[in-house]
Amino acid sequence: MPPCLAPFRAADHVLQSLHDPPAEWSEEQQLAIVEFFRITHEYRERAKVESTPVYIRGCDKQKLIRVFGRIFFCATLQDVEYRPRTTLLSKFGNYGQTWNSEETGNVLIEIDTSIPLHSTSNLPCVLSLLLHECTHAYFFSECCYSLCGSERCAEIYHASCGALTHGPAWQILAHTVERKADFVLGMHFDLRRGDAAAQQTREEEDLGDPLLDCLFGDAAKHRIRG
Numbered sequence: 172m173p174p175c176l177a178p179f180r181a182a183d184h185v186l187q188s189l190h191d192p193p194a195e196w197s198e199e200q201q202l203a204i205v206e207f208f209r210i211t212h213e214y215r216e217r218a219k220v221e222s223t224p225v226y227i228r229g230c231d232k233q234k235l236i237r238v239f240g241r242i243f244f245c246a247t248l249q250d251v252e253y254r255p256r257t258t259l260l261s262k263f264g265n266y267g268q269t270w271n272s273e274e275t276g277n278v279l280i281e282i283d284t285s286i287p288l289h290s291t292s293n294l295p296c297v298l299s300l301l302l303h304e305c306t307h308a309y310f311f312s313e314c315c316y317s318l319c320g321s322e323r324c325a326e327i328y329h330a331s332c333g334a335l336t337h338g339p340a341w342q343i344l345a346h347t348v349e350r351k352a353d354f355v356l357g358m359h360f361d362l363r364r365g366d367a368a369a370q371q372t373r374e375e376e377d378l379g380d381p382l383l384d385c386l387f388g389d390a391a392k393h394r395i396r397g
């Protein structure tokens with residue numbers, strides 16, 4: 172169980188670690204940036220010779236999650252698991268989700284690798300989706316998210332994250348990470364912050380609606396997810 176750390180405080184740790192100019196970032200962060208370029212260069216080279224969309228299926232997302240953790244999230248996310256899905260989310264317009272898996276005891280990131288989105292997407296699009304989920308994974312790894320059962324934590328969590336995790340603490344973290352990723356990784360990241368905020372508002376209104384269970388199936392049991 173992660174500690175009872177308030178989400179705003181967790182976000183603040185990241186903001187501080189990214190505050191200095193990249194030239195002054197830690198050796199860990201700088202080596203991870205080099206690793207990122209090595210991985211993405213390999214994918215691009217393979218994409219030239221393979222007809223299948225290697226950006227999607229060939230891209231080692233587990234490795235990229237660890238690299239993102241080292242660059243942007245205070246060297247966390249090293250135990251986060253990745254699992255591809257093919258049917259779960261795309262019909263509802265969501266292509267990724269993250270939660271604390273009871274099954275393994277680790278934070279789990281799932282990305283829907285089904286078509287049509289991924290047959291036409293490019294590397295920045297997939298990486299943006301992955302980085303979006305990493306922002307959720309960071310909170311899940313560092314904050315109890317009220318899973319401790321404390322009422323106080325539940326209040327703090329709700330105020331800073333909202334019912335579906337795209338609240339103000341997430342927005343601050345995502346905004347900073349997105350801007351820094353553009354700058355140091357040399358491609359345009361879009362963490363879909365606006366869409367996430369709109370979805371949050373919509374789904375908060377829907378909470379308590381029995382239709383939610385029909386719509387989200389067993390995912391509805393994991394109300395705390397992003």
Ligand SMILES: [Zn+2]
Binds near residue numbers: 174176315318319321
């Ligand atoms: Zn707690």
Ligand SMILES: [Zn+2]
Binds near residue numbers: 303337367
């Ligand atoms: Zn999200």
